[in-house]
Amino acid sequence: MRVRIESNMHLGVVTLALVLFAQLLAVEAQKAGNAPKVGYVALLPQECPLTPRGEAFLHGLRDLGYALGQTIIVERRCYMADDQLPRILSEFARLKVDVILAENPEQARPARTATRDIPIVCAACGDPVANGLVASLARPGGNVTGLATLSAELIGKRLELLKEAVPRVSSVAAVVFPRNPGTPSTLTALDVAGRTLGIEIQRVEVRKAGDLEQAFRSAATGGAGAVMVQDDPLARFARTQIADLALKHRLPSVAGAAENAEAGTLLAYGPNRVDLSRRAAGFVDKILKGAKPADLPVEQPTKFELVINLKTAKTLGLTIPPSVLLRADQVIE
Numbered sequence: 001m002r003v004r005i006e007s008n009m010h011l012g013v014v015t016l017a018l019v020l021f022a023q024l025l026a027v028e029a030q031k032a033g034n035a036p037k038v039g040y041v042a043l044l045p046q047e048c049p050l051t052p053r054g055e056a057f058l059h060g061l062r063d064l065g066y067a068l069g070q071t072i073i074v075e076r077r078c079y080m081a082d083d084q085l086p087r088i089l090s091e092f093a094r095l096k097v098d099v100i101l102a103e104n105p106e107q108a109r110p111a112r113t114a115t116r117d118i119p120i121v122c123a124a125c126g127d128p129v130a131n132g133l134v135a136s137l138a139r140p141g142g143n144v145t146g147l148a149t150l151s152a153e154l155i156g157k158r159l160e161l162l163k164e165a166v167p168r169v170s171s172v173a174a175v176v177f178p179r180n181p182g183t184p185s186t187l188t189a190l191d192v193a194g195r196t197l198g199i200e201i202q203r204v205e206v207r208k209a210g211d212l213e214q215a216f217r218s219a220a221t222g223g224a225g226a227v228m229v230q231d232d233p234l235a236r237f238a239r240t241q242i243a244d245l246a247l248k249h250r251l252p253s254v255a256g257a258a259e260n261a262e263a264g265t266l267l268a269y270g271p272n273r274v275d276l277s278r279r280a281a282g283f284v285d286k287i288l289k290g291a292k293p294a295d296l297p298v299e300q301p302t303k304f305e306l307v308i309n310l311k312t313a314k315t316l317g318l319t320i321p322p323s324v325l326l327r328a329d330q331v332i333e
Contacts, residue, residue: 036288037073039092039118040101041085041111043233048078053103053277057123060281072288080237082106089114099284102146103277104233105131105181112144119293122146123280124273126231128298131181137298145293146283147276148300151231151256152185156193158269161306162226162254163197165267165324169226169252171200173219175212175242177232178205186230209238216245224251231256231270239263243312252316261307261332266316271301305329 042054050058054076058068066072075095077088089111092100100120102108108122112133126149128134135141137148163169174190176183187203194201202222204215219227227246229235235242236257243264246253254267261268279299286296309332313320325331 035071035073036099037075037095037097038099038101038284039088039095039097040074040076041088041092041107042076042078042103043080043107043237044078045080046078048076050076052274053123056274056278057101057281060278061284064281064285066285082110085110086114092118099287101280101284105133106179106233108133108144108146109181112142116143118143119287120144120146121280121283121287121293123277124149124271125298126151126180126182127185130185134298137300139294140296140298141294143293145296145298147279148298149231149271149273149276150300151182151270152189154231154256154270155186155189155228156196158228158254158256158267159190159193159197159199161267161269161324162228162252163199165308165320166226166252166318169199171202171222171224171226173202173204173215173222173224173227173251175204175206175215175219175227175229175235177230177234178207180230180232183230190228206234209234209241212238212241212245216249216251219251220249226252226254229253229255229260229265236260239265247312247315250316252318258305258307258330261309261330264309264312266309266312266318268305268307270304272303272305275303276301307332 061072075097079085079088100111100118102111102120102122103124105125108120108125111120120143122144123146125133125146128148129136133144190201202224204218206212206215229242235255236259239260240263253265255265256270257273258268283296306328307330308320308328311332
């Protein structure tokens with residue numbers, strides 16, 4: 001009889017524990033169900049790997065006190081072609097996301113076309129005034145805000161670094177992307193920088209990854225001594241192909257994103273995009289707490305990085321001057 005009583009007591013304790021656990025799961029599910037949603041779109045393979053930029057954004061949310069999957073839901077969607085974006089944006093509308101996070105203006109523009117109601121945070125927006133995303137940096141005035149990257153303003157610095165690293169260069173092929181809304185200002189900056197540095201600029205247009213082979217062939221046959229690649233999502237997405245083509249044609253190259261140099265481009269100089277993605281979490285937080293994107297000033301980059309690939313320099317038979325190496329934030333050997 002004593003054993004039966006103890007067994008019944010044990011069964012009661014287990015049952016109570018299961019009930020409490022079920023209630024806890026229900027509460028957590030209810031919390032997650034009521035949690036704000038962020039729609040995060042990225043130009044990546046369909047496997048949607050979590051990049052350093054993606055990790056930085058999630059870390060930024062955690063640093064602000066959010067528990068992923070509990071007090072905030074991040075719906076990440078990846079795509080490889082522009083015609084896939086409308087489907088993703090429609091899905092975000094169906095999911096009733098509270099904020100859309102775009103990594104660049106090429107994503108922010110179709111997002112703004114798709115909705116004027118859902119706030120959009122652009123993590124790296126080039127010149128958002130020039131490309132029509134905001135009315136002004138201080139007062140965006142619509143449903144888009146975020147961080148600028150000053151792409152055109154950095155053109156002169158990239159050419160200057162290229163000239164310092166490869167002093168013999170007198171002609172540079174500029175690989176530009178006509179579909180990029182910042183291309184007109186980039187071309188203007190190229191002309192100014194070229195005249196200032198005494199470098200002849202040869203423009204080569206690329207509309208899709210399939211154009212890159214011909215673009216580098218044209219640069220080489222046109223007498224270019226080096227290549228500067230405009231900062232563009234396609235330039236980052238096809239970074240390995242670009243680096244390989246530059247080496248194939250024996251052309252020193254400079255680009256705007258660190259990942260380009262990591263893939264084999266000789267030099268990269270531009271804003272630290274990982275830092276921009278981390279800071280984008282702050283915009284999301286402010287919007288979820290009631291701020292309007294129209295009233296949130298666009299911020300500018302505060303961290304810049306110079307990355308030098310010495311493996312590429314060695315392959316090209318180049319010696320990077322110490323004056324350039326000493327300024328590098330990262331040297332790849």
